[in-house]
Amino acid sequence: MTSIQPIKTFEGSRKAHGQQARVEDTRGAAEDFRKAMLAGPKARYFRSFDLVKVPYPSRYGLRNAFSHERLVEYIHLQNRVFVVQFDTDSGVKTLLVSPSDHERGGETPFFRRLQDKMPQFITNRVVHRQTTVPEVVAALGLKPEDIDYITYDHLHTQDVRRWLGTHEMPATFPNAKLLVHWQEWESTLDLNPYQADWYCPNGIAGIADDKIIRFEGSVMLGDGVALVHTPGHTEGNHSIVVHTDEGLWVTSENGVSVDAYAPHLSTASGVADYAKYLGTEVIINGNTLENSVDQYISMVQEKTIAGPSQRDPRFPNVFPSSEMTRFWAFPGTKPAFYVGEAHHGSLFSP
Numbered sequence: 001m002t003s004i005q006p007i008k009t010f011e012g013s014r015k016a017h018g019q020q021a022r023v024e025d026t027r028g029a030a031e032d033f034r035k036a037m038l039a040g041p042k043a044r045y046f047r048s049f050d051l052v053k054v055p056y057p058s059r060y061g062l063r064n065a066f067s068h069e070r071l072v073e074y075i076h077l078q079n080r081v082f083v084v085q086f087d088t089d090s091g092v093k094t095l096l097v098s099p100s101d102h103e104r105g106g107e108t109p110f111f112r113r114l115q116d117k118m119p120q121f122i123t124n125r126v127v128h129r130q131t132t133v134p135e136v137v138a139a140l141g142l143k144p145e146d147i148d149y150i151t152y153d154h155l156h157t158q159d160v161r162r163w164l165g166t167h168e169m170p171a172t173f174p175n176a177k178l179l180v181h182w183q184e185w186e187s188t189l190d191l192n193p194y195q196a197d198w199y200c201p202n203g204i205a206g207i208a209d210d211k212i213i214r215f216e217g218s219v220m221l222g223d224g225v226a227l228v229h230t231p232g233h234t235e236g237n238h239s240i241v242v243h244t245d246e247g248l249w250v251t252s253e254n255g256v257s258v259d260a261y262a263p264h265l266s267t268a269s270g271v272a273d274y275a276k277y278l279g280t281e282v283i284i285n286g287n288t289l290e291n292s293v294d295q296y297i298s299m300v301q302e303k304t305i306a307g308p309s310q311r312d313p314r315f316p317n318v319f320p321s322s323e324m325t326r327f328w329a330f331p332g333t334k335p336a337f338y339v340g341e342a343h344h345g346s347l348f349s350p
């Protein structure tokens with residue numbers, strides 16, 4: 001039995017002919033959705049855990065907005081997992097959002113080439129492994145079989161085989177099912193070469209069909225947790241929205257920083273000036289540029305759902321799962337606003 005319910009609010013919001021008309025129609029729908037979600041119940045538990053810091057090209061993360069005056073080719077991304085628990089008609093469910101298997105994700109062709117050309121002593125300085133997903137679960141006192149769902153906003157760099165298991169490999173989380181937008185699943189099975197460079201080879205190969213829940217459009221998973229289709233970065237991209245006592249957290253990798261959603265305030269080199277002369281309200285994270293017009297709409301949608309941060313209301317309450325963080329080796333990349341961490345509610349032991 002599943003209690004996953006469709007969300008109708010965004011249906012048709014991207015149908016206008018004008019590109020900015022689509023932005024405004026989606027913004028309006030996002031305001032309605034925000035009100036509805038805030039009027040509803042909260043999730044039981046939400047907590048972030050830092051997994052690994054990795055370098056990522058500034059030309060993708062901040063596109064043309066980042067100034068190259070100082071020849072800084074990379075930004076430093078703090079990648080993290082979120083543990084979320086929520087009530088449903090069939091009891092409390094535990095969800096891992098963005099549980100990257102970073103020991104395997106390095107096989108993604110783009111990162112494989114980067115590692116191969118980078119001397120080991122440099123790799124050791126720019127890749128910081130902090131913890132792993134099984135360690136996070138164990139440290140919370142949860143058992144592997146307590147994990148009901150895993151989800152990623154999209155499947156770039158992900159290898160889910162260890163978590164879900166294959167015929168050759170037992171599952172780390174034997175009861176977990178992957179929640180994935182059907183378009184993300186279908187495209188990962190049959191990739192264009194430009195997109196394939198960012199997907200872990202065989203990252204979803206050999207996984208039993210009953211481990212996958214493909215959803216369409218946007219869905220409510222239970223009390224206070226929604227998956228909202230936010231296409232653009234990839235066709236099947238979605239954002240994870242969680243209602244907490246700090247408002248609605250919105251998580252994805254559409255932007256590499258909260259600065260990307262309020263670029264006029266950014267302290268990253270060149271970003272605020274770029275936003276002003278372009279008149280843009282977001283900076284898209286575009287490594288593959290599947291559809292930048294849709295990604296722009298999706299980022300406006302995300303920041304509208306998120307609303308103002310309680311930590312600094314000038315910024316939206318988005319929580320990037322890979323967040324640009326300051327690093328001495330990459331000058332000019334310190335963001336104006338860094339979320340870092342959040343911890344709400346108390347853990348339920350199934």
Ligand SMILES: [Zn+2]
Pocket residue numbers: 154156198233253287
């Ligand atoms: Zn991506």
